Amino acid sequence: MDSTKEASVTDLKRPREEEDDNAVVAAASMETDNSVNGDEKKEPACFSSVIPGWFSEMSPMWPGEAHSLKVEKILFQGKSDYQDVIVFQSATYGKVLVLDGVIQLTERDECAYQEMITHLPLCSIPNPKKVLVIGGGDGGVLREVARHASVEQIDMCEIDKMVVDVSKQFFPNVAIGYEDPRVNLVIGDGVAFLKNAAEGSYDAVIVDSSDPIGPAKELFEKPFFQSVARALRPGGVVCTQAESLWLHMDIIEDIVSNCREIFKGSVNYAWTSVPTYPRHVQ
Amino acid sequence: MDSTKEASVTDLKRPREEEDDNAVVAAASMETDNSVNGDEKKEPACFSSVIPGWFSEMSPMWPGEAHSLKVEKILFQGKSDYQDVIVFQSATYGKVLVLDGVIQLTERDECAYQEMITHLPLCSIPNPKKVLVIGGGDGGVLREVARHASVEQIDMCEIDKMVVDVSKQFFPNVAIGYEDPRVNLVIGDGVAFLKNAAEGSYDAVIVDSSDPIGPAKELFEKPFFQSVARALRPGGVVCTQAESLWLHMDIIEDIVSNCREIFKGSVNYAWTSVPTYPRHVQ
Numbered sequence: 001m002d003s004t005k006e007a008s009v010t011d012l013k014r015p016r017e018e019e020d021d022n023a024v025v026a027a028a029s030m031e032t033d034n035s036v037n038g039d040e041k042k043e044p045a046c047f048s049s050v051i052p053g054w055f056s057e058m059s060p061m062w063p064g065e066a067h068s069l070k071v072e073k074i075l076f077q078g079k080s081d082y083q084d085v086i087v088f089q090s091a092t093y094g095k096v097l098v099l100d101g102v103i104q105l106t107e108r109d110e111c112a113y114q115e116m117i118t119h120l121p122l123c124s125i126p127n128p129k130k131v132l133v134i135g136g137g138d139g140g141v142l143r144e145v146a147r148h149a150s151v152e153q154i155d156m157c158e159i160d161k162m163v164v165d166v167s168k169q170f171f172p173n174v175a176i177g178y179e180d181p182r183v184n185l186v187i188g189d190g191v192a193f194l195k196n197a198a199e200g201s202y203d204a205v206i207v208d209s210s211d212p213i214g215p216a217k218e219l220f221e222k223p224f225f226q227s228v229a230r231a232l233r234p235g236g237v238v239c240t241q242a243e244s245l246w247l248h249m250d251i252i253e254d255i256v257s258n259c260r261e262i263f264k265g266s267v268n269y270a271w272t273s274v275p276t277y278p279r280h281v282q
Numbered sequence: 283m284d285s286t287k288e289a290s291v292t293d294l295k296r297p298r299e300e301e302d303d304n305a306v307v308a309a310a311s312m313e314t315d316n317s318v319n320g321d322e323k324k325e326p327a328c329f330s331s332v333i334p335g336w337f338s339e340m341s342p343m344w345p346g347e348a349h350s351l352k353v354e355k356i357l358f359q360g361k362s363d364y365q366d367v368i369v370f371q372s373a374t375y376g377k378v379l380v381l382d383g384v385i386q387l388t389e390r391d392e393c394a395y396q397e398m399i400t401h402l403p404l405c406s407i408p409n410p411k412k413v414l415v416i417g418g419g420d421g422g423v424l425r426e427v428a429r430h431a432s433v434e435q436i437d438m439c440e441i442d443k444m445v446v447d448v449s450k451q452f453f454p455n456v457a458i459g460y461e462d463p464r465v466n467l468v469i470g471d472g473v474a475f476l477k478n479a480a481e482g483s484y485d486a487v488i489v490d491s492s493d494p495i496g497p498a499k500e501l502f503e504k505p506f507f508q509s510v511a512r513a514l515r516p517g518g519v520v521c522t523q524a525e526s527l528w529l530h531m532d533i534i535e536d537i538v539s540n541c542r543e544i545f546k547g548s549v550n551y552a553w554t555s556v557p558t559y560p561r562h563v564q
Contacts, residue, residue: 063374064352064375065350067349068338068347068350069347070346091345092344092346109528246391
């Protein structure tokens, strides 16, 4: 651990992605910031195509199955430069953040993902001081990183400002992570950020990404992990969401294989249970 | 372990139950054993009420959410003395067994549940010889118990013969458990069976039950666990499905509390990931 770079590959979150058959048709823009209520005509396809009054998550990433949540009220619909953004109040899972038709977090179960992807790496090295978060626009990983007293600096690079703004507006208990004075938020491309990062500068890198098909595609590829390896100090640790062992074994194998090649330390896959991630994808 | 009875409470499978809003209307009887294809008028509500051509699992046990599988063909619909029984070919999870509107197993992921509820208890004591399975009509637990060479006798008490017959017909890789010569199958009430079992006669009892609302209600209550304790030898082990830690903490607390009172050894809750059990219920 002290003399090698270590990768802990953690499968925690399944991705958002472009939905072929269930594209989200967003109506409101971020500028207006208006709540959009249940007008049938304005509702995105994922709300109206399956169960009236329910949100259904269907994707070519998990063909032949769908997970649905009962909607009480649509609180926000927007289209950023990168993706469609929706927030709704569900009947039983609290407020829900949806990007490109895929649930990113619910108030009821977000803790499982955030804690897993953060404390697993930060507890695997002694006294992490400088931490980089790639993605994680909702702020939940920041919230968990901030609980580590040894941490002195938390850099974060999120590509989509709308996700940050929406989280601050609708998920204060998650976005509270931004309030920590150690946080430096950069809105930009995580791949470019890492390329420009000083060599050996981070104790830990947490990649809280979406899926390998959409805008986060590069975050699953070898050059990205090479950049991570360069930015980590010897003995540093990286943790990335790595898809579901029930659905995406090919992706996991690629990540593990790339990481075994690039990092000198141990490479492991871990998972936890997040009800609103399909197939218990972790 | 040698001088006390031990309960290992394992949360593995969520229950079937009566569905208020989505009652299954079964058409074919077991006697005819006919395949029933997708005639809209004959389809049970759970096939047609949500996504046409999809099976949707909705229940008051998990209000406000639904899990849906795309149906290729309905292979069997029947109504036993205890419940509605459906088998369908899904698009991506193989054949699926549904009791009272709730998925019991799919060919794709049944291994996770069967292995967890079986090997956890059987590997926690040395050389189990006499094992009792309550429920488990699909035969999958039998299949896993049979892999333990030390086991000499496997008694099983399943209340619903239709589940056994349907499993043998449609799920040969699961029902293969019945072919082991050590298996003694009794069709009957598990509660009564245990009351009549000889005291201290089993090394392990595995309760592969459905939910605490339907016909399996008694399997979650104190008198049942008292019968289990009586039937177990000192140092024996019991493992029961105990619902989801995301949804049913009250049920889990009751089971653990009752077991701590009744059994002298350790009482633990464990879980695993089964994609088609809702909320990663284990």
